Amino acid sequence: MPTDAAHPQSTDELFHALQENHRRPYGRTRTVTAEELVDAAERFDEPVPLIHALLELQEAYTYGSDPRKSPVVFARLLTLFDERPDAFDERLRHQLFWRFKWVANALIALPEIPLTSLRQWLGEMRDRYEKAGLGLQPYYGQAYQLAAHVGEDTTLAYELWAARRRTPLSDCEACEIRERALHRADAGDDERALEIWAPVLAGKESCQEEPARSVSYALLPLVRTGRADRARELHLAGYRACRRSAGMAGEVGRHLEFCALTGNEGRGVELLAENRNLFDEVDSPLDLLHFLTGVEVLLSRVEGLGHGELPVAGYAGRAWTVASLRAEVRERGDGLAARFDTRNGTTLHSDHRRERLDRAPLLDALELTLRSRGLDDLAEGASRTDAATGSGTAAAPTVPRTTEALPESVPELILRARELDELGHPDARACWARLRTLVAAPGYTHPDDPAVGPYVRLCADLLSDEANRAAERDEFAVAVELQEEAAGLYDDAGAPGDAALARACALLAAAEIPAGTPSEGGSEGGSEGGEGKAMADALTEAHASLVRLHEETPGLAPYVEGRLLRLRASALGLRLQASGDPEHVAPVLAEVERLEAFALRHSIDGQVSGAKLLRAGTYALSRDLPAAVTEADALHERLTEHGPAWHLPRVLGLRGRLRLGLRDAPAAYADLTEGLRLAAAWPADAVDTGRLHGDLAEACMHLGRPDEALTQLTRAAEAELRAEKRTDAFCAYSNAAQLCLDLGRIEDCIALLDSLLTEPDVVAGEVDDRLVAQLRLVRARALHAGDDLKAATAEFVTLAAESAGWEDDPGSHAMIAAETAMLLAESGEFERAGEAVGRALAAHALAPRYEQLSNCLRELARLQAQQEGPGGLDGALAHLATAGRIADEARAAGFEPVGRPLDSALAYEHGRVNAYVGQYGDALAALEKALALVGEPGPETGSAGEWAECVRLAGLVEGVYLERPAAALTRLDAAVDRLAALGHTDEREQLASLAAQLRDEA
Structure with missing residues (x-):
């Protein structure tokens, strides 16, 4: 598989290409390019370029999980060393002897290599080290690892290694700590193992593979010793360091096992899907054994919980369920363990595998991420995917929860559904859902009952209900089509009033198509520009059509006429929201008065409530928040006395938003909390709980409770997902991720975004590309905040390239390109940074x-x-x-x-x-200018901080580098007095500390 890399025409070009390849992540592209560069190096007929190319290729094989090829490359290097030792400078010689250990590890990972060959290689390593006058601690380290792998008595081998002094060729401190800790852990001493691991787990000792490898081993000991929170932190950071990496497949397997044993089976299944590449890309039998064992622990747990038919990611080429993949993985894992045991003459690997598979869960539930998804959530999502794509067998629709039991007989169920529907009762939806299932079942026979009416009317009822659900999801075109079809069926059934109502709903939905659905009540700003005017015009026309329809349909039942009046008022309310035009306020209030008078006259409590809700919303849109609150107070009082009770959460939500607008966060918090409490008594789809949680998050932020706000944001997103409002859900999750980042919860932020970005509809490109870009942008910033500069830069570079095509939004591209330039500069890539800032400046010229x-x-x-x-x-x-x-x-x-x-x-x-x-x-001259521009500090913290920093740097330059301490002290002392008089304690202390330092050095 040739790459696109240019073929080097000189050794300089070759070394440049080697450097470029070295920056790539380990994987197929890096390996193939390294193979090509070895071929290119051979053409130059010079030993040094070939040595460098072979070293790069061996590294690609070693860390790309291809142990069979690594020893072959090393054999060529060893031959070159024997033939041309002068071609190896001190650094290359060090690399050569270092990599004896790589070959030893590669041979251990291959069960087809006889044990005698492994021992012979260790003998070769010892002989070479002795001949070169090198210390033998690295050799004894490899001898201990072979003993531990085989299952021999490791006590002597451990002492021969651990008691020796380290040499320049010893494994790094972090890797040796891992081996010492694993020796204790294998002996069952978790506490001692964790004590040894402490410097690595704390990040004080690290290397290319550490702390990621140690973290994967330490997770279960941490839980077993009561440090579950620490295990959670390390899981998030450690998993990110090894995910999708073929060279760390065993570590991924241990993270899957950790999920399975801490009540996080759902996350485990998600992580398995993210690492599906490992089933086919891991060429190391030992790594594959460890990975498959972790996979089987997870699958066994999921199947034991009754989800054996849940679809999961597995080997390419076929669809897998938990049960079928578990059977496949068990057979392969058992086979690999048996091959190692046969080679080694022990049962160690089968015993270790059985021990892992037999472990009982350590915790019922440990919350690992902000987006905790259970197996039921995954099963429901799989059913939705099957239904949407037409694949598999979709599960039967779930009947919504109700406050009362549904009638058993079909006639009673139909009559009850219509009765509840007239009232606007939340339980109506469950009745329609049950009827939809019954009607769709083979052999359904419609009741021959005059009270129930003909089958065609029931079909119209079901279509109208489906249309209402579509409108709630902002699928207005679908709603229009369904309502018009329902109207025709109502005509056929001899129900002109219901037909008129269906047509009225279609008229309003059609008017909302151009710009989507504005929220009912509580929004404080209208849309601007042509889009808002187009929607306002459409709603004006819709209102006129609704009035004509109302007037031209005689003999309407009160509940139908009340709904028509509500639709008329809603059309004008939506128009006001779209236009923001003060002249549109009075027409709304007039329609509301008409609706309320009619509803009171006919005792339709639901429409009385709706009228008052519309009036409060209209006051809010016209910026009269006190009047809106007064109306909401009156409505709350009426609902408490007369009902309907299911309107209370909505009214409390509106009043909470209004109080936020009035900057009364405590009162808003109380309203929104009570609204959520009352909403719990009703079916989930009766109240927009996502909105309530989102508004409560805002109240929490105003009250200085960011952690509680974060919880509310994630609950808002979960509620929106359940309501199938995926865009709203992703927006809420995006806000939660940004808040995480602001709070310094970096790993929580990254884990949340990783989960979202692997959602099937995101991967398939079905989610708005700008929203996905926003999620990726927050993730890139989090990676940077988490000191993963390489990953952050790569993501920013990709985003900058993509955003360059946003012709409608050059400002966002300017911002992304500017941040990209800063990260490239931080990495020392100033040429690329200059190119990025050039693109940012070009976009800046447009926006x-x-x-x-x-x-x-x-x-x-x-x-x-x-x-x-x-x-x-x-x-x-x-x-x-x-x-x-x-x-x-x-x-x-x-x-x-x-x-x-x-x-x-x-x-x-x-x-x-x-x-x-x-x-x-x-x-110093520039700093003097800066001080003049900033001006003397005042009581404001911001300007005082900038001024103090200028003084500090000027004092440092003048007093230390220009060696004029007296002048610097005069400047600093005056600034200290000035800041003290203004009460800026922190800024004063910084300058006083520098002044004291200058006096001490004088």
């Missing part, structure tokens, strides 16, 4: 982002000066010059930044850049 571009350019300048010193000064100053032009543009445009003023920030950065490169006079 200005003054503050973001200024921040970006100043950061690029700082990083280039800091990392390259005097050699980077010209590039840094060029970035600052561009930032200066942007500041001029912003000033001319009257732009006011949210953060620091652009001019003073720019002057400060000139000071810092010049200080980095040793131009201390220029640095």
Whole structure:
């Protein structure tokens, strides 16, 4: 499989290509490219380029889980060393002897390699080390690992290794800690193992594979010793470091096992799907054995919980259920364990495998992520997918929960459904759902009962109910089609009033198609631009049509006429929301008065409530929030006395939003909490609980309770998912992820977004691409905050390339490209950073982002000066010059930044850049300018902080680098007194500390 890499025409090009390949993640592309570069190196007929190419290829094989090929490459390197030892400088010689251990590990992982060959290789390693005058601790380390793998008495082998002094060729400290800890863990001493592991698990000792490998082993010991919260933290970070990596398949298997034994089977199934590539890409039999055993632990647990038919990801080429994949994995895992045991002459691997499979769950439930999904959720999602794609056998529709038992007989059920529907009672939906199932069943016979009416009328009822559900999901075109079909059937059934109502619903739904469905009541702003006007015009026409339909349909039953009046008022309310036009307020209130008078006259409590709700919403839209609250108070009082009780959560939600608008967060919190409490008494689809949770999250933020807000946001998203409002759900999850990031809960943020981004409809491109891009952007920022600069940069580069095509939104591209430039600069890739900032500036010219571009350019300048010193000064100053032009543009445009003023920030950065490169006079002059621009500090914290930082850096430059401590102390002492007088304690202490340091050194 040739790659697109250019064929190097010189050794310089070869070394450049090797460096480029070394940056790639381990996997098929890196391995194939390394193979090609070895072929290219052979053509130059020089030993050194070939040595480098072979080293790169062996690394690709080793960490790409291809142990069969790694020893072959090493044999070529060893031959080259024997023939041309002069071609190996000290670094290459070190690499060669280091990799004896890689070959030993590769041979252990291959059950077809006889045990005698493994021992012979260790003998070769010992002989080579002794001949080269190297210490034997690395050899004894490999001897111990072979003993542990075979299952021999490891005590002596362990002592011969662990008691020896480390050498430059010893495994890194982190890897040796792992082996020592595993020795204790295998002996059943979890506490001692965790004590040994502590430096690695805390990140104090690390390497390319650590702490990821140690974390996977430490998870169960942590739970067994009562440290479940620590296990949770390490699982999130550790899993991310090994997911989808063929070279760490065993670690993935242990994370799956951890999920299975802590009540997180649903997450385990999701992670299995994310790692489906490992079934076919792992070439190491030992890694595959460990992976398959972890998979089987998970599948056994899921099947034991009664979900054996749940679809799961497995080997390519066929569909798998939990039960069928478990049987396949068991056969393969048993076979691999038997092959190792046959080679080794022990039963160790079969025994270890059986021990893992026999473990009982350690915890009933440990909440691992913010998006905890149970097996029932996954089964329901699989059924929805089957129904949507027409694949498999979809489960029967779930009948919604009801407050009362449904009638058993069909006639009673039909009459009860219609009665509840007239009242607007939430239980009507469960009746229609049950009837829909009965009617669809083979052999259904419609009751011959005059009270029930003909079959065609029941079909119309079901269509109308389905249309209402579609409208709730904003599927207005579907709703129109279904309502019109229902109207025709009502005509056939001799029910003109119901036909008129269906046509009225179709009229309103059709008017909402251009811009979607605005929410009922409580929104405080209308849509702007042509889209809002188009919807307002459509609603004006719809209202006129509704009035004509109402007037031209005689003999309407009161409940039908009440609904028509409600639709008329709703059309005008939606028009007001779309237009924001104050002239549209009075017509809404007039229709509301008409609806309320009719409802009171006919004692239709539901429509009285609806009228008052519309009035409150109209006051809110017209910015009269106190009047809206007064109306909501009156409605709450009436509902408490007269009902209907299921309207109470909605009214409390509206009043809570209004109180948020009035900045009364405690009262809003009380209303929204009570609304959710009351909503729990009714079927889930009776109340928009997602909205209630989302509003409660906002109230929590105003009250300074961000952790509670995070909980409410995730509950809002879950409620929206249950209501099949996936876009709203993803938006709520996006807000939750951003809040996680703001709170410093980095791994929670990444785990949540990883779960969302692997959703089938996201992967299939069925979710709005800008929303998905927003999720990925937050994830990239979280990766950066979590110090995973490489992964964050890769994601930003990809997003920048994609957003370049957003012709309708160049501002977002400017922002993404600017952030990409900063990450590239942080990695030292200043040429690529310059290209990215160039693209950001081009987009900025179309949609200005003054503050973001200024921040970006100043950061690029700082990083280039800091990392390259005097050699980077010209590039840094060029970035600052561009930032200066942007500041001029912003000033001319009257732009006011949210953060620091652009001019003073720019002057400060000139000071810092010049200080980095040793131009201390220029640095001090720039800082003096910055101080003049900032001005004397006042009581505001922000300006005082900026001023104090300028003083601090000026004092440092003047007192230390320009060696003028007296002048610096005069500056610092005056600033300390000034800040003390203003009460800025933190800023004062920083400057006082520097002043004390200067006095001590004087």
